Amino acid sequence: MSSVRVRFEPSPTGSVHIGTARAALFNWLYARKTGGSFILRIADTDKERNTQDALDELLRVLRWLGLDWDEGPDTGGDFGPYFQSQRGDIYNEYLKKLEDAGRVYEKDGAVFFKLEGERYTEYDSYHKAEIEKVRTEPVTIDDLIRGKVTRREERDFVLVRSNGDPGFHFVNVVDDISMGITHVLRGEDHLSNTSKHLELYKAFKATPPNFAHMPMILKDPKVGKGKMSKRDKGALIEEYQQRHFLPEAVVNFIALLGWSPKDGKEVLSIKEILERFEIKDIQKAGARFDEKKMSHLNFVYMKILPINEYENSAKKALAASELIDENVDSEYLRAVLELCRDKIDSFENLPGFSAYFFSDEFPVNEKALKKVWNRKGASDRLVEIAPRLQALEDWSESAIENAFLQLSNETGDKPFAWYPVVRFAVSGTNSGPDFLPMLELLGKELVVRRINDRLASVN
């Protein structure tokens, strides 16, 4: 028995859709699972829309997700070329076979595939016209996910466009035959196209590959109806990169879109996914995109991220938001990151969470303003604590705590009475890292100054 060969056939026209990424992942998983080959084939027959940049971007995204390929545009292989734009000779050769078999004809400058069967014309309500149809024999695929699916193709279709470029269905089938593809895992949107493909396999007297049609990824119902489009939030992998999501989390999330492991474990590394992946466990029904789940997974991975990787990603996120540059004190930065480590839920939120460590221009949280500051006696709390902090000679966590404790003893109020107000004064919000270490790190001069600034704002 020959070994498994699967392919991923993206068209490099811009950004990578989440469904495209999932197709890549599932094909990759199946290849690695079976010890087969994962082939990358570039669908660049539409010349105007393809650029080198888009291709580079595509390869970058695949690598970011942790996917590698055995044959492809940059790695080569025995079945090349791996750009469809360079496979013209092969397409011509296969077109000749169809010509010789009398299965093609020309119309309006394009080459059509001729179906076999009785011809008749009929009014078609979709095309709103009288069109020619063919009474063909139904064709059946045994889909690895859906079982037997039978359908009849009833209209001739274009093989080569009038501008000379070969069309999708034709190149798709020719490439799968000539590259020895054994399994085709693709989106359900191709299920209806499969009858066209099967007709071509028949005409070429070739054995069709095994098909598996994955469910569509649908919009969050709160957002709208239908399949997720590239305009929807969360639809593009680039968006996750820009938002500093972890690739492990993204991979985990897209794997769970339409697939789930038998043992019910949800947080899975790509290796663990690989151990559990089975085509038959892929869901039939469309999967709805849930941004909250994506965020949660990202959060889980952040918690277990090794410290050096955490620091790298954190620095990137801070640099991207221009809170820090290369002049930043690396020891101070390290301490800040250490302090925020267990508090933040995403790198995306880190800049907002920690801005006040790096700049006096930090935003004031409206809710905190209402809840903490616009409250009777709030400014009195600052008036009480400010001189005591000012007077401290030893600016250590315990010394700071003592200052609060003393005040607490004298007034009978808990230290809790001052904490939120001071936190608000120095950070503009009511949540954040551990309070006392935060003050210590910020430094006496800055803490006292911000308290006074806050007080000055009322007068």
Add this chain to the structure above:
RNA sequence: GUCCCGUUCGUCUAGUCAGGCCUAGGACACAGGGUUUUCAUCCCUGCAACAGGGGUUCGAAUCCCCUACGGGACGCCA
């Protein structure tokens, strides 16, 4: 409109193929409580689903049929 595919908590899903172990399990989200003298984490509890109707059967989420609803295809896009 025609054809194809689908339908379990708000969402992702387990269970369906081999009907009884399902008073339907987990996760996210949401609500309430607890731990934490801050903040977050964390822990506990709760909410919440077999689309509807007919069969078959001692017994159906599970098998069959119909209806409804959702999705996809119907391009000289891929």
